[in-house]
Amino acid sequence: MIKHIVMFKLKENAEGKTKQENIAEAKKRLSVFEAEIPTLKKLVVAINDEKAADSNYELALICDFDDIEGLNAYQIHPTHKAFGAFITPLRESRACIDYEF
Numbered sequence: 231m232i233k234h235i236v237m238f239k240l241k242e243n244a245e246g247k248t249k250q251e252n253i254a255e256a257k258k259r260l261s262v263f264e265a266e267i268p269t270l271k272k273l274v275v276a277i278n279d280e281k282a283a284d285s286n287y288e289l290a291l292i293c294d295f296d297d298i299e300g301l302n303a304y305q306i307h308p309t310h311k312a313f314g315a316f317i318t319p320l321r322e323s324r325a326c327i328d329y330e331f
Contacts, residue, residue, distance in 0.1 A: 231271075232295040234304075236326045237287035244320040252320045253277060253289055259313055260291065266309045269300035287325065301328060 238256075240249050247255070260275050272294040278286045295301045304310055 231331050232298055232301050232328060233331050234291075234293040234295065234301055234326070234328045236291045236293075236324065238289045238317060238320075238324055239287045239322045240289065240320050241322055249288065256289055256313075256317060256320075259316060263309060263313075267304055267307045269295055269303045269307075271295060271300075287323075298328075 240252055242249050244252060257275055257277065260273065263273050264270055270293055274292040276290040276292065278288045278290075293301075293304070295304065
């Protein structure tokens with residue numbers, strides 16, 4: 231199994247919306263991933279607690295795949311690509327790790 235963890239730090243305002251509005255929209259868009267991407271076995275979307283440190287990342291995706299081929303298929307899936315196009319202008323930074331478990 232492969233675990234893919236991605237974290238995003240978002241801009242305070244981007245694309246005419248606040249950070250909180252963009253987080254809500256991201257969560258909505260991510261809600262279809264498991265139904266639309268066959269190689270994605272499990273997805274947890276985590277939102278940083280508003281009372282936590284400002285230096286924390288605000289949004290995290292924790293994804294499980296059977297194998298690296300499944301992760302690679304996910305990376306090029308149209309649903310994932312569309313989310314990437316959506317989130318890129320909203321983010322200050324991104325961190326990612328993929329590991330076998």
